[in-house]
Amino acid sequence: MPILPIDAGRYVTAEMRKIFEEESRLQKFLDVEAxxxxxxxxxxxxxxxxxxxxxxxxxxxxxRPEKVKEVESRIGHDIMAMxxxxxxxxxxxxxxxxxxATSYDIVDTATALQIKEALxxxxxxxxxxxxxxxxxxxxxxxxxxxxxxxxxxxxxxxxGLKFAVWLREISRHIVRLNQCKDRILVxxxxxxxxxxxxxxxxxxxxxxxxxxxxxxxxxEVSTQIVQRDRHAELICVLANLASTLDKFATEIRxxxxxxxxxxxxxxxxxxxxxxxxxxxxxxxxxxxxxCGLAKIMRSLVFPALENVISWQxxxxxxxxxxxxxxxxxxxxxxxxxxxxIRVLEELRVDEKRMLENLKLTKGRIMSExxxxxxxxxxxxxxxxxxxxxxxxxxxxxxxxxxxTVLIESPEVRKYLSEKEIVxxxxxxxxxxxxxxxVEAAIKITLRERAKRGVKTAK
Numbered sequence: 001m002p003i004l005p006i007d008a009g010r011y012v013t014a015e016m017r018k019i020f021e022e023e024s025r026l027q028k029f030l031d032v033e034a035x036x037x038x039x040x041x042x043x044x045x046x047x048x049x050x051x052x053x054x055x056x057x058x059x060x061x062x063x064r065p066e067k068v069k070e071v072e073s074r075i076g077h078d079i080m081a082m083x084x085x086x087x088x089x090x091x092x093x094x095x096x097x098x099x100x101a102t103s104y105d106i107v108d109t110a111t112a113l114q115i116k117e118a119l120x121x122x123x124x125x126x127x128x129x130x131x132x133x134x135x136x137x138x139x140x141x142x143x144x145x146x147x148x149x150x151x152x153x154x155x156x157x158x159x160g161l162k163f164a165v166w167l168r169e170i171s172r173h174i175v176r177l178n179q180c181k182d183r184i185l186v187x188x189x190x191x192x193x194x195x196x197x198x199x200x201x202x203x204x205x206x207x208x209x210x211x212x213x214x215x216x217x218x219x220e221v222s223t224q225i226v227q228r229d230r231h232a233e234l235i236c237v238l239a240n241l242a243s244t245l246d247k248f249a250t251e252i253r254x255x256x257x258x259x260x261x262x263x264x265x266x267x268x269x270x271x272x273x274x275x276x277x278x279x280x281x282x283x284x285x286x287x288x289x290x291c292g293l294a295k296i297m298r299s300l301v302f303p304a305l306e307n308v309i310s311w312q313x314x315x316x317x318x319x320x321x322x323x324x325x326x327x328x329x330x331x332x333x334x335x336x337x338x339x340x341i342r343v344l345e346e347l348r349v350d351e352k353r354m355l356e357n358l359k360l361t362k363g364r365i366m367s368e369x370x371x372x373x374x375x376x377x378x379x380x381x382x383x384x385x386x387x388x389x390x391x392x393x394x395x396x397x398x399x400x401x402x403x404t405v406l407i408e409s410p411e412v413r414k415y416l417s418e419k420e421i422v423x424x425x426x427x428x429x430x431x432x433x434x435x436x437x438v439e440a441a442i443k444i445t446l447r448e449r450a451k452r453g454v455k456t457a458k
Contacts, residue, residue, distance in 0.1 A: 030058035186226060225314045
């Protein structure tokens with residue numbers, strides 16, 4: 001029976017699970033062994049017929065996971081167990097299996113192959129999430145809502161501006177991930193301490209041939225392992241992405257609160273259960289799940305950074321940790337992206353409630369606009385600020401419309417007519433460049449997507 005939720009199929013997509021299943025990882029080991037045999041034949045280190053036989057048998061069809069585990073239980077070494085089973089399957093050619101290589105030539109290169117496949121899925125979802133946010137930013141670029149700072153009503157903004165901010169944050173994560181790929185998608189065949197002594201003078205050529213065949217870059221230089229600063233960078237990038245998704249989910253949860261009610265995640269009314277005891281509940285469980293998994297994602301950064309440290313040319317302290325953190329980071333990032341795409345594609349937006357909430361302060365959120373109108377008329381900025389502090393307090397304490405308080409103020413009326421006060425109190429008149437910023441954010445994102453060769457639906 002599975003122990004961890006991921007093993008049970010929870011918090012993982014079918015596509016990503018397939019990449020990290022034991023059989024798939026074993027096949028990646030075998031792919032590296034096959035590529036190595038081919039490269040060795042190319043440089044004349046082993047016979048061509050042997051390389052062809054190794055390539056044919058380097059498959060989980062012949063090297064079964066259960067047989068490898070049986071051997072491992074006897075000899076206590078997972079890679080050597082795979083080598084023994086493969087060599088046995090290859091018959092006479094088996095004596096050339098793993099020629100000149102060390103275990104982590106195979107492990108690190110196979111891990112890079114898994115990461116490459118996993119990042120392809122994540123990149124596709126990031127591109128999709130970016131596209132969804134383009135649509136939301138465009139659709140709601142003029143939709144009025146209150147902006148909040150410190151949890152308090154601040155000034156009017158548009159919902160589209162909020163989405164444009166999110167959009168560019170996702171765009172930056174795409175850039176980070178693409179930059180990171182250049183450093184993480186590398187393999188190695190440098191032997192026991194990095195000298196390639198087992199391959200002789202042809203070592204660098206063998207390594208390049210293998211990596212070209214596998215679609216990876218060769219390391220510039222390494223010890224017995226690919227240096228773990230690469231993996232640490234990847235996990236830090238993914239944890240950063242998870243924190244952004246946490247931020248989006250937290251905002252939606254906040255705006256879904258009963259007393260706010262402006263946004264809400266999808267909920268299948270009439271079928272979905274919100275609470276086991278309170279039938280009326282429609283809880284933001286998807287967003288809460290994203291927030292919860294983000295905690296796990298951030299926790300993976302610590303062991304990833306600890307793994308950078310190794311005794312001399314290598315020790316084994318990183319191995320057990322990264323068997324957890326590398327699959328977990330990629331699996332959870334992919335899953336969280338899937339959840340956020342669904343939330344935003346099916347997001348419930350209550351524009352009427354947004355307009356109602358704009359009025360909760362009885363106009364006081366427009367105090368800055370009135371203050372600046374007064375300064376335009378010659379009142380000192382600090383003096384105008386003092387006056388508006390007093391008048392907003394009066395509106396609050398006496399529970400009076402801010403417009404009424406302003407009209408009744410001799411100091412305000414000395415400079416502003418009733419018409420000017422009314423105009424200054426209109427939220428739509430105080431959006432600044434919000435709409436232009438949204439349009440600019442969309443424009444630059446579309447340009448970046450075109451440069452990446454990503455199509456955007458119109």
